[in-house]
Amino acid sequence: MSWINDWLTYLPTMLNGLQTSLLIAFVAIVCGYPLGLLLGLMVSHKSLAVRSIALAVVEVGRGAPALVILYLFYYGLPKFGIAFESITAACLALTWNAAAYSSEIIRAGLQSVPRGQLEAAQALALPRQSVFFRVVLPQGIRSAVPGLMGVAIQTFQGTSLAYAIAVPELMKTAYNIGSENFNYLQVFALAGLVYAAISMPATWITVFFEKRLGRRYA
Structure with a gap:
């Protein structure tokens, strides 16, 4: 019972940190997916220069740990006179x-x-833009939905790294509470439950969409 009482005491403060985590994840997803679409098109471009630039951006973004990218924006760019607030750096990374x-x-x-x-659309003499936006993009995005939902979950969990640059998100809030009372076990257990309360239902929804699309294409 003592743990439950402690959790009820910590929870309101942690929920404030959760709001910041959700805000960062929301900005990253809303801005990241259109940029991902642009990079995906650039990777398939005929121009070698365009493909090379896009591949470099994608490979660095995928290959480098998110924490390294976070430090790059917050600690690295100020060396060139470009400084961001901690929450802005977290959103950009x-x-x-x-x-x-x-x-x-x-x-x-x-x-x-x-x-x-595509051949049917071309037979109807549809303009290339119409073929892409009315035929290719809707069907392609529909197929990509489960994977994109997985990226959204990963992005939300990745907001926990923002504590490293003092963003007052969920993990930073939990750490601050633990520093005050040294009940780190209770505090971080509660933080894990809060993350799970968001991530697990999102995972179930992703699995549902995967099964639904699988039956549709079968």
Whole structure:
């Protein structure tokens, strides 16, 4: 019972940190997915220069740990006179990370559109823009939805890294509470439950969409 009483005491403060975590994740997803679409198209571009630039951005975003990218924006760029607030740096770093991962998912979704659909659209003499926006993009994004939802969950969990630059998100809030009373076990256990309360239902929804799309294409 003492743990439950402690959790009830800590929870309101932690929920304030959760709001910051959700805000960072929301900004990263809303900005990262359109950027991921752009990078996915650039990777498939005919120009070698465009492909090379896009691949460099994607590979660094996917290959470098999110914490390294976070430090790059917060500690690295000020050396060149470009400084960001901690929460802005966290949003930019996770946006890059989300864009890099989503670009490959979106590109695979666009390439999964049956060629017969493209040939039918071309037979109707539809402009290339209409073919892309009315035929390819809707079907490609539909196929990519489960993967994009997985990236969203990963991005939300990645907001925990923002504590390293003093962003008052959930993990930073938990650490501050633990520093005051030294009940780290109770505090971080509660933080884990709060993360799970968001991530687990999102995972179940992702699995549901995967099964639904699987039956549809079967």
